[in-house]
Amino acid sequence: MTTFIAVLYIISFALFIYGLMGLTGPRTAVRGNWIAAVGMGIAVIATLLTPGMSNWLLIALGVAIGVVVGVPSARKVKMTAMPQMVALFNGVGGGAVALIAWVEFRTTEGYAHEPAYVAIASLFAAIVGSVSFWGSNIAFGKLQELISGRPITLGKLQQPVNALVLIAAIVFAVVIASGGDAELLMIGLLVAAGVLGVVVVLPIGGADMPVVISLLNALTGLSAAAMGLALDNTALIVAGMIVGASGSILTNLMAKAMNRSIPAIVAGGFGGTTSVASGGSGEVRPVRSTSASDTAIQMAYANKVVVVPGYGMAVAQAQHVVREMAKLLEAKGITVEYAIHPVAGRMPGHMNVLLAEADVPYEQLKEMDEINSEFAQTDVALVIGANDVTNPAAETDPGSPIYGMPILKVNHSRSVIVLKRSMSSGFAGIDNELFYDAKTSMLFGDAKSSVGEIVEELKAL
Incomplete structure (x- = not known):
């Protein structure tokens, strides 16, 4: 059975990569998407065949809920709202990773008797997954115009606050990795990381939002790969690294296309929405209309x-x-x-x-x-x-x-x-x-x- 599962994983990874290659061109994009989806289906089957897998009823219930929510949403969404859906679905992935890390913390009693790499990888996944979830929700809100598209900042306090929240999340992680098993520590870590996701994305304006979506997508992939390392799940490791690598490359390419550095974008930039049609001095400037x-x-x-x-x-x-x-x-x-x-x-x-x-x-x-x-x-x-x-x-x-x-x-x-x-x-x-x-x-x-x-x-x- 172990060999059979390994073979299934190899087939699924090959389909992931082949499907990703199809996404490089419009003619092959749909086919590539289907190929990658088949690969994911095989990976899920291989995971479910792993010895010791239980709670089949809960798994079936989760799959059913995902199908009932996901399929109608994807079919009904307008192309104009596709960026919002991408942001939302990406955030759901990060949130799932954060919750898995929390479950792993609970079932191992604070990673007691687990190798150090398991604790470190799981805590990294918890932080990055939570950042991705909450950051993606803010991106969704901006794109859906539930939140102002203008940069929402704390002024000079913005960067100190960002640093303070990041340090808090890291401190919680270090205490847990050092042997702390109080559940409030894990909750504090997830909350601090979530706040970090919010305060980092809020100051980013609408003009930079395509880059932010791509960056958050890369972070979700990295968190999934880290969680796969902690759980010794090959599918999560490979799929997460593919998403993380491709998302990172895309983020870099888009930042270059805007002549903007990724740190400058994350630090908060331009990109509000206004309705001004005047010059710098406020005067109305003439335009020529046509029919x-x-x-x-x-x-x-x-x-x-x-x-x-x-x-x-x-x-x-x-x-x-x-x-x-x-x-x-x-x-x-x-x-x-x-x-x-x-x-x-x-x-x-x-x-x-x-x-x-x-x-x-x-x-x-x-x-x-x-x-x-x-x-x-x-x-x-x-x-x-x-x-x-x-x-x-x-x-x-x-x-x-x-x-x-x-x-x-x-x-x-x-x-x-x-x-x-x-x-x-x-x-x-x-x-x-x-x-x-x-x-x-x-x-x-x-x-x-x-x-x-x-x-x-x-x-x-």
């Missing part, structure tokens, strides 16, 4: 149109009508491409998933580094709800909070049309200088309705 008819005519006589999607497109659920518009332009012999910024939307790949849902050909999706050199040859750049990722201030204003952040250089196009509901700022909470460019026209209104009007005008031409 769906003029936009359709301008695109109909273009050679190349680049669509730049952002969270505004996701909110309006405009991806399908955008695809319809692109088909009409392509029928006229016009080249249509889509410019994708690494942090457009509220999580990595958000725009890719939305456009894939609308059957946009994968080869038309161009990453930032690939498309930026093409904007100079673009007749019309149609910006749909993207804000901070198109702001020229990132290149021209050293005093801007986003200065140095790589952007989509839509201002290099011959003409720019921006679809927005209003002149409100993006997650960074700052004005977009693109709106006031002489080449820019603003088409105000709901993105889906505006693009629908453009479609009707194109049909009439």
